[in-house]
Amino acid sequence: MHDSDNSAGHGGLLGAADIRRIAASAGVTPTKKFGQNFVIDPGTVRRIARTAEVGDGSRVMEVGPGLGSLTLAILETGAAVTAVEIDPPLAERLPGTIAERMPEAVERFDVINRDALKVVPADTPDLAAAESFTLVANLPYNVATPIIITLLERYPNLTGFVVMVQKEVADRLTAGPGSKIYGTPSVKLQWFGTAEKAGTIGRNVFWPAPNVDSALVRFTRTHTDRTEADEDRRRRTFALVDAAFAQRRKTLHAALRKTVPADAFASAGIDPSARGETLTIDRFAALADATITDAAVTDDTLTSRPAETEAGR
Incomplete structure (x- = not known):
C-alpha cells in the first residue's frame, strides 16, 4: 500500500x-x-x-x-x-x-x-x-x-x-x-x-x-496602496495594462490610442511603437501618470483660449 x-x-x-x-x-x-x-x-x-x-x-x-x-x-x-x-x-x-x-x-x-x-x-x-x-x-x-x-x-x-x-x-x-x-x-x-x-x-x-x-x-x-490616491493610480495603471494586452500584437500607440495622448509616451520616456509585453509595471504606471498630466495640460490650454481671445478684442 x-x-x-x-x-x-x-x-x-x-x-x-x-x-x-x-x-x-x-x-x-x-x-x-x-x-x-x-x-x-x-x-x-x-x-x-x-x-x-x-x-x-x-x-x-x-x-x-x-x-x-x-x-x-x-x-x-x-x-x-x-x-x-x-x-x-x-x-x-x-x-x-x-x-x-x-x-x-x-x-x-x-x-x-x-x-x-x-x-x-x-x-x-x-x-x-x-x-x-x-x-x-x-x-x-x-x-x-x-x-x-x-x-x-x-x-x-x-x-x-x-x-x-x-x-x-x-x-x-x-x-x-x-x-x-x-x-x-x-x-x-x-x-x-x-x-x-x-x-x-x-x-x-x-x-x-x-x-x-x-x-x-x-x-x-513589497507595496501597499495606502491612500485613495494610491488606489486611483493603481486602477488607472491596471486599465492601461488591460487595454495593452487585449490587443497584444498591436503597438502601444495603436492599442492605447483611445486613452493615451500621443505626447504622453514622450513624457513617460516610452517608445509608442513598443508592445505591452516589453513594459514592467513601473513603466505602465509612468505612462498612466503622463496620461493624466498631458490631459490636464490639454484641458488648461483649451479652457484658457476663450479668455485670451476675449482679452485681444
Missing part, C-alpha cells in the same frame, strides 16, 4: 483512503464547476505549509480547503486558519474533520461559506484585524489569478502567499517582460510585490487526477 493511503504515519493528516471515506460519508463528489481536485498525499500538503513558512502566531487564509487536506497541514504548524469555501456541503463538513483529526486545533480554525472573489475584510474580522496574514491555498485552476489579484487589492495586510496552481498559470504569474507568456497577470502582480516559482507538483497527488501539472508560486508583498 502506498503511504498516502495510510494516514497512520502522518499524524492527523489525510491520505487517499481518508479523503474518499470523508467524501463518501458527506455525499461529496469533486466537481468541475468549482475546480475541485483534492490533494491525497500528506507529504505534498506538508511541503506547501513548509514553503509558506507559517507557524505559531501566524494567521492564514486558505481558499478552497475542500475536504481539509491542506487545512490540517497548516494547522499542524501551529498557525490559525480562516478557510473560505464556496461549496456549502464542504464548508459544513470541514469543522467536523478538524475536530476528529486534530482536536487541539479547533480553536485556531474558522470556515466561512463564501466565494473568494466576493470576500471582503468585514467577512473575516480576525484576518482584517491582524497585523499581517498569509494566503496558503490549492487554488481552483479556472479562477486562480483573479482570486490572487482581488485579495491583494482588498487586504492591504495580506503580506505574502504560497499557492498551488496549474503550471501554466504559475509560469504566467512569474514571467518577466519580453517573454511570450508575460501578460496581464504577470504585470499586475508586480504592482504588489515579487513572485517566484517554488517547485512543481505531479498529477498523482490529486483525486481526481487533473490532466495538467501543477506548481507552487511564492509571493512577497
Whole structure:
C-alpha cells in the first residue's frame, strides 16, 4: 500500500483512503464547476505549509480547503486558519474533520461559506484585524489569478502567499517582460510585490487526477496602496495594462490610442511603437501618470483660449 493511503504515519493528516471515506460519508463528489481536485498525499500538503513558512502566531487564509487536506497541514504548524469555501456541503463538513483529526486545533480554525472573489475584510474580522496574514491555498485552476489579484487589492495586510496552481498559470504569474507568456497577470502582480516559482507538483497527488501539472508560486508583498490616491493610480495603471494586452500584437500607440495622448509616451520616456509585453509595471504606471498630466495640460490650454481671445478684442 502506498503511504498516502495510510494516514497512520502522518499524524492527523489525510491520505487517499481518508479523503474518499470523508467524501463518501458527506455525499461529496469533486466537481468541475468549482475546480475541485483534492490533494491525497500528506507529504505534498506538508511541503506547501513548509514553503509558506507559517507557524505559531501566524494567521492564514486558505481558499478552497475542500475536504481539509491542506487545512490540517497548516494547522499542524501551529498557525490559525480562516478557510473560505464556496461549496456549502464542504464548508459544513470541514469543522467536523478538524475536530476528529486534530482536536487541539479547533480553536485556531474558522470556515466561512463564501466565494473568494466576493470576500471582503468585514467577512473575516480576525484576518482584517491582524497585523499581517498569509494566503496558503490549492487554488481552483479556472479562477486562480483573479482570486490572487482581488485579495491583494482588498487586504492591504495580506503580506505574502504560497499557492498551488496549474503550471501554466504559475509560469504566467512569474514571467518577466519580453517573454511570450508575460501578460496581464504577470504585470499586475508586480504592482504588489515579487513572485517566484517554488517547485512543481505531479498529477498523482490529486483525486481526481487533473490532466495538467501543477506548481507552487511564492509571493512577497513589497507595496501597499495606502491612500485613495494610491488606489486611483493603481486602477488607472491596471486599465492601461488591460487595454495593452487585449490587443497584444498591436503597438502601444495603436492599442492605447483611445486613452493615451500621443505626447504622453514622450513624457513617460516610452517608445509608442513598443508592445505591452516589453513594459514592467513601473513603466505602465509612468505612462498612466503622463496620461493624466498631458490631459490636464490639454484641458488648461483649451479652457484658457476663450479668455485670451476675449482679452485681444
